Amino acid sequence: MKAARLIDGVVTVVDAPTPEPGIDQVLVHITAAGVCHSDLHLARGDWAGVGVDGERPLGHEAIGVVEALGPGAVRWVAVGDRVILGLGGTGGGFWCGACEYCLAGQPRHCSQSVGIMGVFAEQFVVYAPGLVVVPDELSDLEAPLACGGLTAYGAVRKLFAHGVQPGSTVAVVGAAGGLGHYAVQLLDAFGYRVVGIDIGDDRLEFVRDLGAELAVSPDDAPAAVAEAFGGVHASLVFSAKIAGYQLGLQLLRKGGVFVAVGLPASSEGNMQLNPFDLLMRDPTIVFSAVGTVQEMRELVDLAARGVVRTHVSRTGPISELDEIFDELAGARYLGRAVITDLGA
Numbered sequence: 001m002k003a004a005r006l007i008d009g010v011v012t013v014v015d016a017p018t019p020e021p022g023i024d025q026v027l028v029h030i031t032a033a034g035v036c037h038s039d040l041h042l043a044r045g046d047w048a049g050v051g052v053d054g055e056r057p058l059g060h061e062a063i064g065v066v067e068a069l070g071p072g073a074v075r076w077v078a079v080g081d082r083v084i085l086g087l088g089g090t091g092g093g094f095w096c097g098a099c100e101y102c103l104a105g106q107p108r109h110c111s112q113s114v115g116i117m118g119v120f121a122e123q124f125v126v127y128a129p130g131l132v133v134v135p136d137e138l139s140d141l142e143a144p145l146a147c148g149g150l151t152a153y154g155a156v157r158k159l160f161a162h163g164v165q166p167g168s169t170v171a172v173v174g175a176a177g178g179l180g181h182y183a184v185q186l187l188d189a190f191g192y193r194v195v196g197i198d199i200g201d202d203r204l205e206f207v208r209d210l211g212a213e214l215a216v217s218p219d220d221a222p223a224a225v226a227e228a229f230g231g232v233h234a235s236l237v238f239s240a241k242i243a244g245y246q247l248g249l250q251l252l253r254k255g256g257v258f259v260a261v262g263l264p265a266s267s268e269g270n271m272q273l274n275p276f277d278l279l280m281r282d283p284t285i286v287f288s289a290v291g292t293v294q295e296m297r298e299l300v301d302l303a304a305r306g307v308v309r310t311h312v313s314r315t316g317p318i319s320e321l322d323e324i325f326d327e328l329a330g331a332r333y334l335g336r337a338v339i340t341d342l343g344a
């Protein structure tokens, strides 16, 4: 089978042997795989040099068809099932189900948790309990729901957990991007008032179309938000820039909730917190990473009902992956790119 690997820092398509499903695993024939910013960061060695040496698989959000079952997997899926897989890469490969964190609904923190990486391939072996069967009305181009969509949904759910009620004002920093565009749709559907922040007229128009009440550039955001709302109740920061983190914090009203999602390159340095500003505004600061298989089921249901959909600006074969990474690095897309032919 064809598979994309990062070999000594170079994205390379190789011929690899078909993997064998083990206990509770299945072999999935991948029909579409989304290109996530995390893949780009790994491929370019942005995160403290991770991925610079040796060989590693790439890709962690996909839709495919179950081809073969390992022992025990029959309890979860059947051959021929069309499934979405990924759970944001940092979950979904395995979780024990029995530890303190698993039982508290935080399998990402499970000490036995295994991520998913390697769906830029014709076939992939995956832990069957992490799969969600997708209905026919969901197209293959919805593959980015598996990480981008789930991560955005998980961030929106943090608002529920921290008491930010529908009707409140929420800033989405990086609103036209691969994650932000889901968050704008979900927040609008759940009754929040959305301030979408991004760069460029076409991106701001896109954000308005998705349901944002106000769409502004980062430069204009502080004055526009102050005038329209006097500050936001929450900021969801999908931007992978420290400047986006600072802006999200700056826009909060007193007692606001700051939800960090984007992971800037290590070279971007650190977010600055001024203790007097903390005293005066008393924000709640949390990080939100991906979601659970239950949240994936809910999101698939929301997508099947048309509440949220993936905006795909670019499709291509696996051989164009490196080119797509360059385009993604240059922020040349609204929404997402999807590899639709894993064999060419």
Ligand SMILES: [Zn+2]
Pocket: 036, 037, 038, 039, 060, 061, 088, 089, 147, 148
């Ligand atoms: Zn991802």
Ligand SMILES: [Zn+2]
Pocket: 095, 096, 097, 098, 099, 100, 101, 102, 103, 107, 110, 111, 112
């Ligand atoms: Zn566990």
